[in-house]
Amino acid sequence: MRTIMLTLNNPALLLSQCYIDGQWRDADSGAVIEVTNPASNALVGSVPKMGSTETQAAIAAADKALPAWRAKTAKERSALLRKWNDLLLANADDLALIMTSEQGKSLTEAKGEVAYAASFLEWFAEEAKRIYGDVIPTIGNDRRLLVMKEPVGVCAAITPWNFPAAMITRKVGPALAAGCTMVIKPASQTPLTALAMAKLAEMAGIPAGVVNVVTGSAAEIAKTLTDSPIVRKMTFTGSTEIGKKLMRDCAETVKKVSMELGGNAPFIVFDDADLDAAVEGAMVSKYRNSGQTCVCANRMYVQAGVYDSFLAKLKERVEALKVGNGTEAGVQQGPLIDMKAVEKVEEHISDALQKGGRVVTGGKRHRLGYSFFEPTIVADATTEMKFAREETFGPLAPVFRFSDEAEVIAMANDTEFGLAAYFYSRDIGRVWRVAEALQSGLVGVNSGLISTEVAPFGGYKESGVGREGSKYGIDDYLNIKYICMGGVDK
């Protein structure tokens, strides 16, 4: 296997060891997992293949660090999070190159993600100083009633490959701000970004044991985390299947859980929409990260009167997308994460064609080979086709036709998922009716890109529980304590 040498401004950011209790260490067995570039299959690096014993060490480190970390003032924790934020931004070029090399997204998207990831550290550095309690009007002169908010304690995070930086800081930011400590298990396909961020946490002066990163056997590491009574919270972003398993396993020790799971986002274009704006929104919502985000438009519904004109405009834009290695200038779409992802897209396309769908553009593996895939549009989509119910997680836009508002609301909500939904209309009555009728945690009105650290991110139904980011995101890392202060009248 060919090896690529990354040219970094700070070579210390390319790690091959995990970070536990402030130490960089190998797996006890010495085993490693190789990390490859999806655009070339070249070897980018390797990380330890750890298991239960190393995970137990990480839990013990987080437990040992907890008292001193929670005893810091909010301002002290805030300053350290801000410093970490600053180091992410100062090392954005290196982090982006590492991310593109292991995940495939374009450098432009990768740099955007580094800024997005840092924004959660900045946001929760501020939120750390506003974890307020309450004083409740008393029920008797002998007592005073108050409410305090306290850190949950040792937390665990299991994160996905599609946003290898932001999905870590979206969890670690609020956890550390609240006074918790953390054990992170990043995706095996994108561990280098996680370890680089741990190095920057160390450089920021975040004490040993507050942040720990363990790579290796997902099932074994996860079971150690879910079985441990010391771990009081599990936060996960990934498939609904794994999320359900983690929720079941966390029940045994009654842990708090935050789950950001799969999606099946409808993208609706009404006949009164600004069509050019709708096409712009469709492009970013569908083809961001090569369609590999859980808030990507998975089903596009276009009202009959504008179906053909919307399709023509979308086709023109999709065919102009530049596909290639994410490190090349101007590339807008990189490879998919692996061949399993390519096969999922192919399965959805072939199923649609068998049921009357029509490929408008794309439809097959890209001539670049590896896991590159042509940005694709399938017209004449129907509810019988697999992509109506399954998350494609690739650069495939199925375009359905609809007649009226009631019909499209029913189709949009006919799914067990409820993460994101989007629609385009200029009619104020329709905008309110549809925004309220859609069963999803995030609704984009006349916008296809709505993720931001200042707003709550999370789903309805089987898209998950809990909210990340925003003023709500820290609540999942806090316990509420009611204190009845008696004897006040003596």
Ligand SMILES: NC(=O)C1=CN([C@@H]2O[C@H](COP(=O)(O)OP(=O)(O)OC[C@H]3O[C@@H](n4cnc5c(N)ncnc54)[C@H](OP(=O)(O)O)[C@@H]3O)[C@@H](O)[C@H]2O)C=CC1
């Ligand atoms: N909500 C979102 O943002 C995301 C949704 N998805 C959805 O999930 C589908 C599959 O993607 P995939 O990456 O396989 O998602 P997974 O849910 O399999 O992976 C997400 C994380 O879970 C870990 N994991 C895998 N198996 C287990 C297990 N048995 N116990 C505990 N943790 C485990 C993975 O580790 P490891 O990498 O070592 O396997 C990774 O860190 C996608 O097609 C998409 O539909 C995927 C990614 C993000």
Ligand SMILES: O=C(O)[C@H](O)CS(=O)(=O)O
């Ligand atoms: O926009 C986002 O924050 C991403 O969609 C996050 S996810 O896809 O990893 O959930």
